[in-house]
Amino acid sequence: MAAGFRQAFQEKDFVVTAEIGPPKGTDISEMIAHVDLLKDKVDGLNVTDNQSSVMRISSLAVCRLILDRGGEPILQLTCRDRNRLALQSELLSAWVLSTKSVLCLTGDYVSVGDHPQAKPVFDLDSVQLLQTVGLLNDGKDLAGNELQGSTDFFPGAVVTPEADPIEPQMLKFEKKIAAGAQFFQTQAIYDLGNFKRFMDQTRRHEVKIMAGIVLLVSAGMARYMNKNVPGIFVPDELIQEMAAAEKGKRVEAGIRIAGRMIRQLREEKLCNGVHIMAIGKEGRVPDILEAAQ
């Protein structure tokens, strides 16, 4: 089993995490199969929090299931569904259930999900949530009350290297560091030239940065993301490479691209690791890791 996500950065030059999406419903067999497949191959498994505002099993419950199976979970926590009481309570609960890493996110808006009529919360934002984690680590809550036993979380956050405009994104990135973020997982990147320029701006900070890798499964998916997903840019060459793959071999082409990118990021020491999101194709993550060798 992984030695712990925080320790992984001490022990390795290149840390790898993957993503587990809790299911909608109580049949967890497929998810558990993915956990078992991946837990010894990566340094941490992010568990999404009602991803894309779609109601599912909670991140915390799945973190505990991962621990039970010998994996290392990273709790994703968004500001969309919980006010400051619920967020802090969730964090304390995560700690006593042995989840030690937390990724603080704003969360998608409710309108993109399957309960668009829900009341969006956003009582705190991601910067304030990071500060809250810091307070709990210091034995205090957000209202200044002493805790009976503190936490010792390894707090992280996200950043979008391809954000347009980039300046406000970088200002927020710096606020997140000031608020205590120690590691970052980025939104999916595909253009390593752009990513290098982003990394150059981050060098002066003592934080660990993991590049986001989203598995391409078709040229259509790449074009769709370019058009519809904010902060994702797939360069033309990669779209061509995907389009050139024959039918039935497209996922293979995506795996080859992801593996190549990971290898380059690692060999050129461009960042501290990668976070692999193989949305719906979690079973192929080992193939991506193989291709990255």
Added chain:
Amino acid sequence: MIVAERKPLDQIDAMIQGFDKILVVGCGTCVAVCMAGGEKEVELLAAGLRMKGKLENKQRTIDEITVTRQCDKEYLDPLAKYVDDYDAIISMACGAGVQFLAERYDEKIVLPALNTLFIGVAEGTGIWSQRCTACSDCILDQTGGICPMTICAKNLLNGPCGGTDHGKCEVDGEKDCAWTLIYNKLKKIGRLDYLAKIQPPKDYSLMTKPGKYTHEAFKEAKQQEE
């Protein structure tokens, strides 16, 4: 000002089923400006309801009156001489005005004809947009006069989410991202340093409903009386 829109005619018609004599009361301030509940709109609604009544062979009397404001008692009092003649009153004010009218004439059935939308401005002819959510602790001094509590769908106080798309908001691609606007404005006025400060969580206790406010001058006067 308060921006509102009129409910569909059918919905208002359904509310008045069973009533024969109806008074439609307009409001001459905010909702008159946004063309939802002023004198003209009263006229239109009354005509529509009369027409509907006629088509359904109903005995219906619909009368019209518009007051300066329904959120001020002094403008509601003069209605006293009319209201007794009616089975129901339709208010074309914002939600606050409807309630004040219902409170003033508390034996009457008072029905809302509008959906109250927001506090906003006239952006162009016939277009209004929300600008303030009345958070009770204005921070516009630090955000270049652009309200993150309102213009940002997630009321983020410390910068944009990952959803900014070419300066537009992920929630509605037609709308500008508040944080792109704030950044550009502060850059323009040379005050980007404002953005380095981490804004603390908002104090929602200030927004505990229902809000109530007594002007200082009147507080003193009241104390002297006592």
